[in-house]
Amino acid sequence: MLRRLTNAQRVDWLRLARAENVGPVTFDQLIGRYGEAGKALAALPDLARRGGRMGGIKIPSPAEAEAELAAGAVLGARLIAACEPEFPQALAALDPPPPLLWCRGRVELLDRPSVAIVGARVASAAGQRFARGLAAELGQAGQVVVSGLARGIDAAAHEGALPTGTVAVLGGGVDDVYPPDNARLYGQIAATGCVVSESEPGRTATARDFPRRNRIISGLSRAVVVVEAELRSGSLITARLAAEQGREVLAVPGSPLDPRAKGTNDLLRQGAAICEGAEDVLRALEGLRGFREPGERYATGEPAEVDDALRERIADLLSPTPVSRDELVRAAAAPAAQVFAALVELSLAGRAELLPGGMVAVG
Template sequence: MSPSAAERFARLRLARTDRIGPVAFSQLLARFGSAAGTLDALPDLIRKSGADSIPPPVEAVERELTAGERLNARLLVLGDPDYPEMLAALDPPPPILWTRGDTSLLNRPSVAVVGARIASAGGQRIARGLAQQLGQAGHVVVSGMARGIDAAAHEGAMETGTVAVLGGGVDDVYPPEHDDLYARLIDQACVVSESPVGARAQARDFPRRNRIISGLSRGVVVVEAEIRSGSLITARLAAEQGRDVFAVPGSPLDPRARGPNELLRQGAILCEGIEDIERAFTTLRTLAEPPSDPLSYDAEVDDAFLDRVAALLSPVPTPRDEIARALNAPIAQVAAALLELNLMGRAEMLPGGLVSL
C-alpha cells in the first residue's frame, strides 16, 4: 500500500533529520513500524542516549514541499507506486526522491554511461553514440549531468529517454553552463535528486548521487576516467549492487584510459559497442533480492554495552556481525547499540551491514 499523506510527510521529515541516513532510516522504520512512529519515539530515544538527532521543525518540511510544488517537482517515497523498482531493491534504498520531468523513465530498463569531466573529443563521441544506440534499443540512459562524458551521454539519449541524477537539489544546475541541458532534461527527460529542494551540491553529496546512478541501472559503462575519479566509485557501487560493469578500453598513453583499463583488469566487461552490452544482458541472470533483515533493533542496551561496541569501531568499515562475534553478543543487541551510537554521532552506519567511526 502507498503511504498515507501524513506518513509521506513524516518520512520526508525523518529523512531530513541530522545523522539519519538511509541505513538508520531503514532500521528505525523496522524498529518502530513507520516514520510517524519513529518521530513519536525519537524524543525518548534522544533522552536515553544523549543523541542530538533532532528532527527539523514541521515548518521547514512544509517549506521544502512548497518549494517543490513551485517547481512542479514530484516527491517519491519508498512505497509509492512510481518509486523506482531498481532502487527499492537496494539495501537500503534511498528514503525519498525529488523528480522533475517524466517520472515514468525511472522504471524503464536503464544503463548508466559515466566518465571523465575533462573528456577527449573521441571519448565524448563514443559516449554520445553509445547512448544513442542504447536508446534506440529501448534503454534509458542514466548519468550525472557533469561536464564531458555525462553531458555527451545525455545528449545522445535525449530523444529516446535519459535520466540525470544530481548531487544538489532537483533545482541545482551544476555546472552552471549546463542550464540549457538542464532545461531540456526537465522538458524532455527526467531529473532526480535525493537532496533537499534548493540545496547546492557539495563534495559529500556525490557518492550518494553515484549510488543512485548505479542503483537505477542494470549496468554501468565507464568511457573515460582517471584512476581517482567518481566514475570508478560508481563502478564499484554497481558491482556491490549486483549490476554489470562495462569499460571502454583506451590507449595507455592517455591517463583518462587508466580507469577503464584498470576495471578491465579487475574483471569488467569489455565494451566496444552496444553489442557487448546486449550480449551480457542476454546471458541468463537475475538481480539478487536483498536479504530480508530480521533484526528488531529494539533490544535493551546500557551505557556500558554502548562503550564496548564503540571501542571496537575504527575508521575502516567493519561488518556488524564481526562486532557481535567479538563481543559474543546477540546481533540484535549489537544492531540496537549501533543505531543509538549513530544517533549520538559516534558511529556511521553504511550499506551492506557495515559500520565505522
Template sequence: MTAPSDAERIAWLRLARTPNVGPVAFDHLLRRFGSAKAALDALPRLTQRGAVPRPPPETAAVAEIEAGERLGARLLLAGEADFPTSLRTLDTPPPPLIWTLGDLALLSRPAVAVVGARVASAAGQRFARGLAADLGREGLVVASGLARGVDGAAHEGALATGTVAVLGGGVADIYPPEHEDLHGRIAAGGLIVSESPPRHRAQAKDFPRRNRLISGLALAVVVVEAELKSGSLITARLAAEQGREVLAVPGSPLDPRARGTNDLLRQGAAVCEGIEDVLRVLEGLNGRGVREPERGGWSPAAGEPDEALRERVAGLLSPTAAFVDDIVRGAGAPAPMVFAALVELALAGRAAFGPSGTVHRP
C-alpha cells in the same frame, strides 16, 4: 506500502533530513517503530548519552514540499508504487526518498548508466553519445550525472529515447551552468532525479550520494573515460558493491583519461567497445536483482539495548570498517539488539554505516 497521509509524509521527510539518519538508520527506525512519526518521537531517548540529532521543524518540511510542487516536481517515498524497483531491490536499504522532475515512466524501464571524465576527449564524447543512442534504440534508458564531458554527451545521445539525469543538488540546481539548456530539455522530455531538496545547491559531500543513486538506478554502468582518481571510478566501485555490472571502454595507455578504465579492465570489468558488449552483459543477468530482499524486521521480543550493550558495541568499533556480523559475534548478544545499539550509536555520531554491511567509528 499504503499511501501515506500528509502528516506521515511530512514526518518521513523530517526523519530523512535529520542529521546522522542515513538509509540504514532510517530503514531500521521505520521497522522498529512502525512509522516515521513514532521514530521522530523516539529519537531523544535513543541518544541518551550522546548529542541528540535535531530533525528539521515541520515548517521546513512543508516548505520543501511546497517548493517542489511549484517546480512541478514530485516527491517519492521508498516503498511507494512509483519508487524505482531498481532501488528497492538493492541489498542495502534504498534512499528514504527522491525528488523527480519529468517523465516518471522512465523509472519503470531498464536503465544503463554511462559515465566518464568531465574533461573528456572528443573521441570519448562521440563514443558516449553514440552508445547512448544505440542503447535507446534497444529500449534502454540512459542514466548519467549531467556533468561536463561524457555525462553531457550521453544525455544528448539518449534525449530522443529516454534519459535520466541524477543530480547532487536539487532538481532545480543547474550545474554546470552551461548545461542550462540540456537541463531544461531533460526536464521536458526525460527525467531529473535527486535526493536533495529541490533548490539545494550541490556541495562536495553530495556527489558520493549522487554516484550511488546513478549506479543503483541502472542494471549496468559503462565507464567511457576516467583518470585513476575520479568520481566515475567511485560510481563503478559503488555499482560493483550494489551487484551491478561494470563495463569499461579501453583506451590508449598514453592518455591519462584511459588509466582509470584500463585499471577497471585489469580488475575484471567487462570490455565495452559498443552496444553488443552491453547487450551481452545484460543477457547474462537472467532476471537477477528483480526481487526485493528481506531486510529483517524488528520484534519487541528482541529486547531493547541497554547502556552496557551500547558501550560494549562501541568498544568494538574502530576507524577501520568491520562487517556488522563480526560486531554481532564480538558483542555476544542477539543480532537485533546489537543492530539497534549500532543505530543508536550512529544517531549520536559515534558510529557510521558504510557499504556492503559494514560499520566503523567516525
C-alpha cells in the same frame, strides 16, 4: 510493507529522512524497528540520549518539511518515498535504499531497463563522440540512459539518449543545474526525460553529495559503462558501487598514453567487461535476473532493548576501519537485534557511522 503515504505520513517520512545523523542505513533500521516514521521521530531524542549524545538532536519541524514539499511542487517535482509503489524497483532493491527521491519529469522512465554511462569531465572529443553514439544505440535498443549531468562524457551520454529517454541524477536539488553551461541540456531532460535527486529543492551540491549521487546512478541501472576516467575519478567510485550492488561493470579501453584511459584500463585489469559498442553492453545484460520485490522490506519489528554495558562494548569495538555488522555481532557475542539497535543509538549520537553494504565505522 508497500503503501502510499498520506500527506501527514509524507511529512513525517521527510522529517525523519532529514533529521540529524539519520542516513539511509539508520533510516532503514528505524522504520524496520518502529514501522512508522512518526513513531521513530518520537523515539529519536531518547535513542540519541541513550547512545551518549549530550545535547538535543536536530529534527526538522513539520513547517520546514511542508516548506520543502511546497518548493518541490513549485518546480513541478514529486517526492516519492521508498515504501511507495512508484519508487523505482531497482533502487528499492538496494541495501538500504535511499529513503526518498525527488523526481522532475517522466517518472515512468525510472522503472524501465537502464544503463549508466559515466566518465571524465575533461573528456576527449573522441570519448564524447563514443558516449553520444553508445547512448543513442542503447536507447534505440530500449534502454534508458542514466548519468550525472556533468561536463564531458555525462553530457554527451544524455545528448545521445534525449530522443529515447534519459535520467539525470543530481547531487544538489532537482533544480541545481551544475555546471551552469548545461542549463539548456537540463531543460531538455526535465521536459522529455527525468531529473532525480535525494537532496531538497534549492540545495547546491557540495563534495559530500556526489558519492550519494553516484550510488543512485549505479542503483538505477543494470549496468554501468565507464568511457574515460583517470585513476582518481568519481566515475571509478560509481563503478565500484555498481559492482557492490551486483550490477554489470563495463569499461572502454583506451591508449596507455592518455591519462583518461588509465582508470578504464585498470577496470579491465580488475575484471570489468570490455565495451567497444552497444552490442557488448546488450550481451552483458543477457540473462540478468530482475530486481527482488521490495514489498516486505519495511515490516514492523519489536524494539530491542539494549543495556548500557553492551552499548559501550560495541562502541569500543568500532574503529576508523569499517567492519561488517555481522562481525560486530560475533565480536560482541550478543543477539543481532540488540547489536543493530545499539548501533542505531550510537549513530544518532554521532559515535558510529552506518555505511551501505552492512559496514560500520566509528563516528
